[in-house]
Amino acid sequence: MAARGQAIDEQSRATLSSPDKRLELSIYQKRFPQGKRELYYTLSYKGRPVVRESALDLELDNHLSESAMALKIDRHDKWFDNLAITAVSGGGKDTSWKPVTGERAEIRDHYNTVAIAMVKDDNPMYRVTLEARAYNEGVALRYFFPENEKGTYYRVKRENTEFAMPAGTRAWFHGWAQAPYQLLPLKDWPDESERPLTLELPGGLYVNLLEAQMVDYARTKFKLSATKADTIVTSMHDPADLISPFATPWRGIMVAETPGRLAENSHFILNLNEPSRIKDESWVKPGKIMRVMTQTTKDARANIDFAARHGLQYILFDWKWYGPAFSFDSDATKVAIPDFDLPGIIQYGKERGIGVWLYVNQQALLAQSDTLFQTYRDWGVKGVKFGFVQVGSHRWTTWVEKAIRQAADAGIMVNIHDDWRPTGEQRTWPNLLTSEGVRGNEEMPDATHNTVLPFTRYLAGAADYTICYYDPRIKTTHAHQLALAAIYYSPLQTLYWYDKPEMSDHGPELEFWDRIPATWDETRVPQGQPGQFVTTARRKGAEWFVGTITNNDSRKLKIKLDFLDKGRQYVAHIYADDPALDTKTKVAVRKMKVDSTTVIDASLLASGGQAIWLRPAQ
Numbered sequence: 337m338a339a340r341g342q343a344i345d346e347q348s349r350a351t352l353s354s355p356d357k358r359l360e361l362s363i364y365q366k367r368f369p370q371g372k373r374e375l376y377y378t379l380s381y382k383g384r385p386v387v388r389e390s391a392l393d394l395e396l397d398n399h400l401s402e403s404a405m406a407l408k409i410d411r412h413d414k415w416f417d418n419l420a421i422t423a424v425s426g427g428g429k430d431t432s433w434k435p436v437t438g439e440r441a442e443i444r445d446h447y448n449t450v451a452i453a454m455v456k457d458d459n460p461m462y463r464v465t466l467e468a469r470a471y472n473e474g475v476a477l478r479y480f481f482p483e484n485e486k487g488t489y490y491r492v493k494r495e496n497t498e499f500a501m502p503a504g505t506r507a508w509f510h511g512w513a514q515a516p517y518q519l520l521p522l523k524d525w526p527d528e529s530e531r532p533l534t535l536e537l538p539g540g541l542y543v544n545l546l547e548a549q550m551v552d553y554a555r556t557k558f559k560l561s562a563t564k565a566d567t568i569v570t571s572m573h574d575p576a577d578l579i580s581p582f583a584t585p586w587r588g589i590m591v592a593e594t595p596g597r598l599a600e601n602s603h604f605i606l607n608l609n610e611p612s613r614i615k616d617e618s619w620v621k622p623g624k625i626m627r628v629m630t631q632t633t634k635d636a637r638a639n640i641d642f643a644a645r646h647g648l649q650y651i652l653f654d655w656k657w658y659g660p661a662f663s664f665d666s667d668a669t670k671v672a673i674p675d676f677d678l679p680g681i682i683q684y685g686k687e688r689g690i691g692v693w694l695y696v697n698q699q700a701l702l703a704q705s706d707t708l709f710q711t712y713r714d715w716g717v718k719g720v721k722f723g724f725v726q727v728g729s730h731r732w733t734t735w736v737e738k739a740i741r742q743a744a745d746a747g748i749m750v751n752i753h754d755d756w757r758p759t760g761e762q763r764t765w766p767n768l769l770t771s772e773g774v775r776g777n778e779e780m781p782d783a784t785h786n787t788v789l790p791f792t793r794y795l796a797g798a799a800d801y802t803i804c805y806y807d808p809r810i811k812t813t814h815a816h817q818l819a820l821a822a823i824y825y826s827p828l829q830t831l832y833w834y835d836k837p838e839m840s841d842h843g844p845e846l847e848f849w850d851r852i853p854a855t856w857d858e859t860r861v862p863q864g865q866p867g868q869f870v871t872t873a874r875r876k877g878a879e880w881f882v883g884t885i886t887n888n889d890s891r892k893l894k895i896k897l898d899f900l901d902k903g904r905q906y907v908a909h910i911y912a913d914d915p916a917l918d919t920k921t922k923v924a925v926r927k928m929k930v931d932s933t934t935v936i937d938a939s940l941l942a943s944g945g946q947a948i949w950l951r952p953a954q
Contacts, residue, residue, distance in 0.1 A: 548608035623649025709746035816945030822883030
């Protein structure tokens with residue numbers, strides 16, 4: 337018997353292990369005086385505690401619906417107080433699926449599962465099932481509410497999922513989607529933290545807390561418990577008003593022994609989402625894109641020529657092409673700037689193999705999305721960049737989901753900008769190529785920040801970092817920027833963000849960006865530490881592209897090429913910073929023969945980097 341007369345009901349305990357048996361999730365109820373019950377869970381990895389005893393709880397307030405429908409009003413202090421377990425069932429799945437765009441050609445979806453069915457013991461119309469999955473990469477939990485026989489509506493006021501971490505845990509705290517990161521002890525958090533949230537445990541494990549399949553709910557960040565030490569609690573943006581049947585988003589807990597393995601497992605969030613709803617996906621075409629900085633017909637044609645010369649697939653016309661972006665009076669089907677022949681530009685791009693994307697702010701999307709995407713498809717536009725999208729509330733979550741679907745119905749690809757972050761939707765809607773929700777080169781972060789992102793933001797999915805090259809405000813070396821195209825995943829990879837064609841001297845190192853694809857067959861993260869350095873190696877067909885960056889400090893690293901096919905020779909094109917070089921960007925290019933036994937010594941300047949293109953030797 338524990339404090340306050342509480343006791344674990346051992347008959348309620350359900351234990352779930354990952355397929356490799358390393359992760360073990362235990363779920364159980366505790367009984368309290370007056371018959372109240374509370375739901376808890378623990379998580380361990382190889383017997384080591386990852387999450388200590390933590391509460392699972394939802395706060396619902398259905399009294400308005402109950403009153404209107406003359407139903408019994410639930411008056412319990414907590415909605416979960418009187419849930420009785422009626423059935424426990426287990427199962428599993430082991431299949432694979434091929435993403436339209438992705439960091440690997442095939443994704444294995446392998447997990448064990450348990451479902452705990454519960455009912456209110458004084459009101460049988462209220463039933464709920466706690467669903468849990470255990471993968472080798474992590475575990476996930478959510479609530480499923482079956483169809484209510486009385487038809488009452490549900491208002492989820494708060495979701496109080498706890499994550500009681502081992503003492504000494506530190507978090508890569510960031511207060512909003514485009515905020516800088518700070519590695520902080522939990523007690524030092526100044527406010528709520530954005531998700532996904534990466535944690536460093538004192539025993540050496542790395543954990544990521546994430547939200548998946550958040551498509552009909554309110555965004556949930558993380559805050560500290562006011563009463564329990566070292567405990568993180570979910571914090572909903574606002575209530576969610578729902579009609580059964582429905583499921584809450586998944587609460588995912590990724591666990592890895594190294595930061596690199598955590599980054600390699602970024603497909604975890606995708607497996608927690610529904611398969612693609614697009615029947616014919618042939619029009620979804622990933623690629624590299626550059627923005628037209630000066631929106632005139634002449635400059636657009638120059639950008640198209642530059643894009644065609646340098647292996648890009650798209651150009652973007654950013655905001656104001658149709659008028660003031662924040663005004664509902666602007667019409668996103670009419671060009672509002674002089675000397676801008678959009679039909680002629682689209683046709684010229686088509687002749688050169690370059691597609692056109694258009695920026696549209698949320699005001700115009702709200703007013704025109706029912707017909708806008710089909711209009712753009714008729715024009716020959718390939719994609720739309722959503723601008724300044726509202727995020728967080730249940731209302732805006734469902735609006736974004738609808739807009740992505742409307743774009744898919746019209747055959748339009750999507751890039752969502754500003755604070756919106758994905759929760760795995762790109763599996764269901766592969767026309768959603770990328771999104772911002774990242775502190776990228778719009779803010780010109782330093783090199784240290786850049787080394788954090790692969791282990792934090794990119795666990796949510798593709799991010800549009802908007803990589804630059806020539807702009808003088810860049811706080812890193814040029815080789816660092818080159819390498820980012822291999823390190824940061826985005827099936828719509830923005831390059832030359834603040835650059836213009838006339839800035840370029842077409843240096844030989846641009847070969848790396850010319851050749852690099854935007855999607856991959858295989859991804860490895862052989863070394864890295866958030867805030868210090870990272871090496872990422874990605875394969876497309878028989879070729880590999882490797883990016884390595886350091887933080888604000890110089891560093892010497894060894895890059896092992898043991899991921900290459902054994903017994904096969906490759907030509908390595910190495911692009912590295914060279915301050916002695918008398919060129920605009922001071923990036924040297926050299927070639928050497930290598931194989932899987934080769935180790936490349938990388939001497940990185942402060943804020944520097946190195947890129948490598950590996951192709952089979954003839």
